[in-house]
Amino acid sequence: MRILNALKAKWFWYCVLALVGWGGWALLLKLGSMEIPAETAQFLSTLGLVPVGVGLLVAQGFKLEKNPAAIFCSVLSGVITVAGILALLAAYRVGGNTAIVAVTTALYPMVTIVLAVLILRERLTRIQLAGIGLAMIAIVIFSL
Amino acid sequence: MHASPWLWFAAIAIVSWGIAGVLQKISTNGITAESTTIWVIAGYFLIEPWLYRSGAFFTYPLRSVVFLVVGGALNGLSLWAMMAAMKCGGKASIVVPFTSLYPLVIVVTAPILLHESLTLLQGFGVLCGLGAVILLSV
Numbered sequence: 001m002r003i004l005n006a007l008k009a010k011w012f013w014y015c016v017l018a019l020v021g022w023g024g025w026a027l028l029l030k031l032g033s034m035e036i037p038a039e040t041a042q043f044l045s046t047l048g049l050v051p052v053g054v055g056l057l058v059a060q061g062f063k064l065e066k067n068p069a070a071i072f073c074s075v076l077s078g079v080i081t082v083a084g085i086l087a088l089l090a091a092y093r094v095g096g097n098t099a100i101v102a103v104t105t106a107l108y109p110m111v112t113i114v115l116a117v118l119i120l121r122e123r124l125t126r127i128q129l130a131g132i133g134l135a136m137i138a139i140v141i142f143s144l
Numbered sequence: 145m146h147a148s149p150w151l152w153f154a155a156i157a158i159v160s161w162g163i164a165g166v167l168q169k170i171s172t173n174g175i176t177a178e179s180t181t182i183w184v185i186a187g188y189f190l191i192e193p194w195l196y197r198s199g200a201f202f203t204y205p206l207r208s209v210v211f212l213v214v215g216g217a218l219n220g221l222s223l224w225a226m227m228a229a230m231k232c233g234g235k236a237s238i239v240v241p242f243t244s245l246y247p248l249v250i251v252v253t254a255p256i257l258l259h260e261s262l263t264l265l266q267g268f269g270v271l272c273g274l275g276a277v278i279l280l281s282v
Contacts, residue, residue, distance in 0.1 A: 011234030014225045015242040021222030023249020027257070028215030032208045040204070041212050043195035046188045048216020052224055053185040056178050064182065070174030071183050077167035078187015084160030087153045096150030098254045100266055102247035103273035104154040109244065109280040111162020112169075119166060131279025134272050141269030142151060 029089065030098050038089035042082060084108075100142055107135045177227040185220065222246075244277045 033041040084105075091101045110132050116122040171180045201209065222243070229239045251270055254260045262270065 011229040011232040014229035018222040018225035018243040021218040022246035025215045025218040028211040032211035035208045039195040044212035045216035048213040049220040052220025065175040067174040070171045073167040073171040074183030075187040077164040078184040080164045082191045084157040087156035091150040091153035094149045099251045102250040105157040108158045108161035112165035115166045131276045135276035138273035
């Protein structure tokens, strides 16, 4: 019954869209970067963000909140994300199996959680600890 | 343990995106998710001048260029869809693990589109990794 309710919910289908979209992004990034250097590949990939950014700006009525600290964190996260994407492209390029590289890099919540505990004083649950353990097992297997 | 070169690059991606996650979390405490997305995209563009190679685009296969631009649009669309899911009543504890399972798309399509295969041990590693993604986000 809960599954049926979830299938009827709008949020569920937005999640499916995000999941398929990011899957498509990672795959197209691999396909596109096979014949194009990493820097240029990321340059072109960023151009694809323009319609989304403009769409959001229009939806917001071109009004953005003025919170310098939050804006700084957002912009910095964008810059750092690009560094991560360049590393992902390098991992693809040096011959990592696409599925394994995608799964390994998707383990990034592990770092977010550890930093959230250290910086934001959030608590780590037992389930999350188990997740970190499982992530370590996956990384050790991939390094064999 | 001798790690393959790709694993070191993957580690950089994990740490970068992990830090970005914390920054986005701090940011959404101060501004809306939509504004955060817009400023994150602005951050992407801040790096563009260093990535630009003048005139080189015409020398690359059009098919690869289209793959990358469409891929970038899918990245932005996914960012928006994840935030829309949360706005429509989806709990973060469900939405985040759900959307973090995107490598499933790669695991299913890579053998068909890229003719890559996994060993039994690597398959087990993939299962552990996907399980970890779910547990980490709960």
